[in-house]
Amino acid sequence: MAVRKPRAYWIRTTFLALFVLISLSVYVLLVSPPALRPISFLDTERIRAEDAARPSRWTPEAIRLAALRHRKPSTTGSATVTRPQITLNQTQELAAVSSFIASLPQNMIPSTVDPSQPIDPELVLDFDTRGPHAEQELQNVVHDVWARNPVMLYSKVHSPLSREIKQVLADLYLRPAPTIVDVDQRPDENVLVPLLYRLTSTNELPILLIGGRTIGSPKEIRYLAAKGELQRLITAAGGVIDGARKKKAKKL
Numbered sequence: 001m002a003v004r005k006p007r008a009y010w011i012r013t014t015f016l017a018l019f020v021l022i023s024l025s026v027y028v029l030l031v032s033p034p035a036l037r038p039i040s041f042l043d044t045e046r047i048r049a050e051d052a053a054r055p056s057r058w059t060p061e062a063i064r065l066a067a068l069r070h071r072k073p074s075t076t077g078s079a080t081v082t083r084p085q086i087t088l089n090q091t092q093e094l095a096a097v098s099s100f101i102a103s104l105p106q107n108m109i110p111s112t113v114d115p116s117q118p119i120d121p122e123l124v125l126d127f128d129t130r131g132p133h134a135e136q137e138l139q140n141v142v143h144d145v146w147a148r149n150p151v152m153l154y155s156k157v158h159s160p161l162s163r164e165i166k167q168v169l170a171d172l173y174l175r176p177a178p179t180i181v182d183v184d185q186r187p188d189e190n191v192l193v194p195l196l197y198r199l200t201s202t203n204e205l206p207i208l209l210i211g212g213r214t215i216g217s218p219k220e221i222r223y224l225a226a227k228g229e230l231q232r233l234i235t236a237a238g239g240v241i242d243g244a245r246k247k248k249a250k251k252l
Contacts, residue, residue, distance in 0.1 A: 083130040088121055092142055094199040095212055098152060099145035100124035101192075102179050108188040115195035146212040150237035151178040154196055155206035157185055161218045162206040168225050174234065175243030211237030 088096060097119065100107050113119060121129040127137045151174055155162035162182075169178045183189050183196075183205060193205070200207050200214040208215045210233045215221055224230035231241050 083132070083134075085129045086121055086134045086138060088118060088138070090199055091212065092138060093119060094209075095142040095145050096121065096124045096138075097195065097199065098149070098209070098212075099141050101181055102145065102149050102152070108186065109191045109195065111188065111191060113191050113195070115191050115193075115198060119195070142212070147238060148176070149179040150176065150211055150239040151234055152209040153178055153180045153206055154183055154209075155180060157182045159184075159205065161204075165206045165208060165218055165221055168221065168230075172231065172234070173242045175240040210234055210239075 097109070100109075100123075109119075110123065113123070121138075125138070125141065128134060131137075151169065153162075153165060153169065155166065166180065183192055186192060196205075196207055197203055200209075202214060202217075204217070206218065208221055210230075213233075215224065215230070215233065221230065224233070235241060
């Protein structure tokens, strides 16, 4: 059976609760009064004015600066410097065109090329013609094409003069074999022929190049061969006389 607490206990408890409530009320009202008044129209205008005066975090300038701050660093370094394209003199142009043609039989001079004007180096060279080492690479092309092809003949299949010069070369059994380009068998004949005439200062085929130098007309070639001078020029260019008795000329 539950024991009832005496009446004096409840009276003391009630007074204690009242005392605590009164103490809290005095503290709230006198020591830390809350701002319980309603916000007036003037207060609203003041708040708006303060907000307007405060600089925004999202101004266009702030957004631009934030974008620059978080932009990833460029992997290409500083701004790209555009270099001028190399220009070819007549000797270099002849070497570049001959290298282009000798490297692959499928290489053709575009029909849009004007053979009376210097050719665009990018059409016939396989390196960056605006690069910092373009001049050195061009010198390498000029050296390599005549080292690989010390004797090069631009000719025609259906030409008695071309057949005669081919036979003169065949009788020398050259190593490496002479590189023969039958121009009349190529789709780019109409561009290549006048281009070769301009670059070699000639006006007829065949055109014989030894070490990159044009060796006169067919009549002059026959004369040089008879005197042994043609053989001397070929040897000086790196060709070997009687070096390939059983090899045939390399045709493109």
